Amino acid sequence: MSAEDADVVVVGAGPSGVASALLLARAGHRTLVLDRARFPRDKACGEGLMPSGVAVLRRLGLLDSLVAHGAPRLHSVTYRMVGQPVSTTAAFPPPPGGGPGWGLGVRRLRFDAVLAEALRVEPGVTFAEGVRVISPQRDAQGHVTGVITEGSAISARFVVAADGLHSPLRAAAGWTSPAPRDGRYGLAGHWRVDTRDIHGITVGFAGDHEWYQAPVGPDELLVSVLGGRHTIGAIARDYARSAREALPLPEGADLLGRPLAAGLFHQRPRHVAGDRIFLVGDAAGYDDPTTGEGIAVGLLLAERMAVHLDAALSERISRSEAAAAYTRDHRRLWADRRRLTRLALLMAGHPRASRRAISRAATRPAALEVLLGVNCGYWGFGRLSARDWLSLAGI
Ligand SMILES: Cc1cc2nc3c(=O)[nH]c(=O)nc-3n(C[C@H](O)[C@H](O)[C@H](O)COP(=O)(O)OP(=O)(O)OC[C@H]3O[C@@H](n4cnc5c(N)ncnc54)[C@H](O)[C@@H]3O)c2cc1C
Known part of the structure; x- marks a missing residue:
């Protein structure tokens, strides 16, 4: 000893x-x-x-x-443009070595x-x-x-x-x-929502910030928002109203408690x-x-x-x-x-590019699925074909 x-x-x-x-x-x-x-x-x-x-x-x-x-369980990620009828869903790819x-x-x-x-x-x-x-x-x-x-x-x-x-x-x-002084911040709140039919994460691009939703229990939906200090500061003044304006939250969804903040990521x-x-x-x-x-x-x-x-x-x-x-x-x-992360932030900060990429992925989600695999560490960027890069560029 x-x-x-x-x-x-x-x-x-x-x-x-x-x-x-x-x-x-x-x-x-x-x-x-x-x-x-x-x-x-x-x-x-x-x-x-x-x-x-x-x-x-x-x-x-x-x-x-x-x-x-x-x-x-979360099976997919849906990307949408806030306030526009543009969205696409990519499923998590199966891990190459098996497992969940x-x-x-x-x-x-x-x-x-x-x-x-x-x-x-x-x-x-x-x-x-x-x-x-x-x-x-x-x-x-x-x-x-x-x-x-x-x-x-x-x-x-x-x-x-x-x-x-x-x-x-x-x-x-x-x-x-x-x-860096211009770092990003986030807010996360929980809503009472029946989530039994929600099986994935939703990311909503809103120009200088993004909204994220994920079911975290049978009747609990996480709604978080990320962005620059001033934007998140403004949203924090009335998080519930901002979330209701930005997201398709169901009628009668209640905010549970106060949102928590974090930042300078x-x-x-x-x-x-x-x-x-x-x-x-x-x-x-x-x-x-x-x-x-x-x-x-x-x-x-x-x-x-x-x-x-x-x-x-x-x-x-x-x-x-x-x-x-x-x-x-x-x-x-x-x-x-x-x-x-750099690529995601680049897309998030350029609404025209993200709209084009999401519209293109709606007919061809393969490139986004490869990126979800990169995020899980299943493979590297080398897995993206020239066609995948073109579709991410909305072409
Ligand atoms: C808005 C937001 C959204 C996010 N979204 C996601 C997401 O969707 N998915 C995801 O995977 N990650 C997400 N993250 C990141 C995720 O929260 C962190 O990566 C994760 O919590 C890191 O875990 P950790 O164990 O390293 O640290 P933490 O979970 O932060 O735990 C650190 C612990 O250290 C303790 N501690 C701190 N200082 C001291 C001290 N001086 N003495 C003793 N104890 C101390 C704290 O009390 C705490 O319990 C998000 C973060 C934010 C802020």
């Missing part, structure tokens, strides 16, 4: 932190998870989990309990609570809620030896920062780069691993929620991080080899998804 309080301390019990902790504990490492919140806690999110994330949940043995908590070819509508209040419960019952994990982490703890040489919380210092051989988009731990480690840390710290999930950098891959990539990153950190903890590889291997995996997992 080592002298440290834990082998690994994981900061943050969102999807990335939970997956990291379960995997490290199952590999035999004493894992302590700290979250400043107490669960259930809510989180602004578009709540569409991509099929690649569903596959991770299945590998973790958590899928059945999430489905039992009412998360509906559908996403899930995950109401974060319930989803994250089920994940937190999985932590509580996992042997090898200690989960402490309501504990805010302030910074890494360092020894006299400046090496990380654990974390400092509001109340105490906790020593560990490694620290995993899964503390979200604005990761306080990343900032305290000096790894946060300044975000574009975050690129200087490093994702090194000096005994590993960043996973949003803490490891993020571009924009427009393609809805954040939770899935967080789960996939947790899997890769756990492989390399397990090897380092078991002294099969060195700390620096583990950090380098994880950095490579992080780059590989994000590379095409980042290109896709």
Whole structure:
């Protein structure tokens, strides 16, 4: 038994932190998870989990309990122009290696609570809620030896920062780069709507912003909106009226509670691993929620991080080899998804181009289906044929 309080301390019990902790504990490492919140806690999110994330949940043995908590399956994405009779639907393609070819509508209040419960019952994990982490703890040489919380210092051989988009731990480690000033923001609200006949995500392009809808329970529809600071600020003044004007919400749909806001999405840390710290999930950098891959990539990153950190903890590889291997995996997992996000934002910002592409895809959705496969990591952009590129250009 080592002298440290834990082998690994994981900061943050969102999807990335939970997956990291379960995997490290199952590999035999004493894992302590700290979250400043107490669960259930809510989180602004578009709540569409991509099929690649569903596959991770299945590998973790958590899928059945999430489905039992009412998360509906999502089979497709419909793209529409707000206020115009132009739309097209693309189905999620089957994963090349088999497995679930559908996403899930995950109401974060319930989803994250089920994940937190999985932590509580996992042997090898200690989960402490309501504990805010302030910074890494360092020894006299400046090496990380654990974390400092509001109340105490906790020593560990490694620290995993899964503390979200604005990761306080990343900032305290000096790894946060300044975000662009013209960053984007989002609002997410829930409506009481009978969703039993809704089986996909809908994205509505509205010029300088986009609306997203997804069923997250049999009678709950998520309605989120993304855009620049001023646009989202204006919508936030009367979110319910703006949503009713922009979307075909059924007569009698009620807004449940107040919408949650989040923003300044574009975050690129200087490093994702090194000096005994590993960043996973949003803490490891993020571009924009427009393609809805954040939770899935967080789960996939947790899997890769756990492989390399397990090897380092078991002294099969060195700390620096583990950090380098994880950095490579992080780059590989994000590379095409980042290109896709740039393409999606380009289209969203040019209504004439998006209208043309949607009209063309209505008769030929194949190119959009290839892009959904890129977003799931099934293949790269090389899969798009010249004909696909022409149809995305509306030709
Ligand atoms: C409007 C909007 C729409 C989105 N739409 C989608 C979508 O449709 N699909 C999708 O997959 N993703 C979407 N995302 C992105 C998704 O929400 C994130 O990618 C995902 O939540 C990242 O998970 P995480 O575990 O990395 O971090 P989080 O879920 O943010 O969890 C971080 C945890 O760290 C804890 N924490 C923070 N600071 C500290 C501290 N100092 N000490 C202790 N604990 C701390 C927090 O309490 C929190 O529980 C959207 C995001 C927004 C804002």
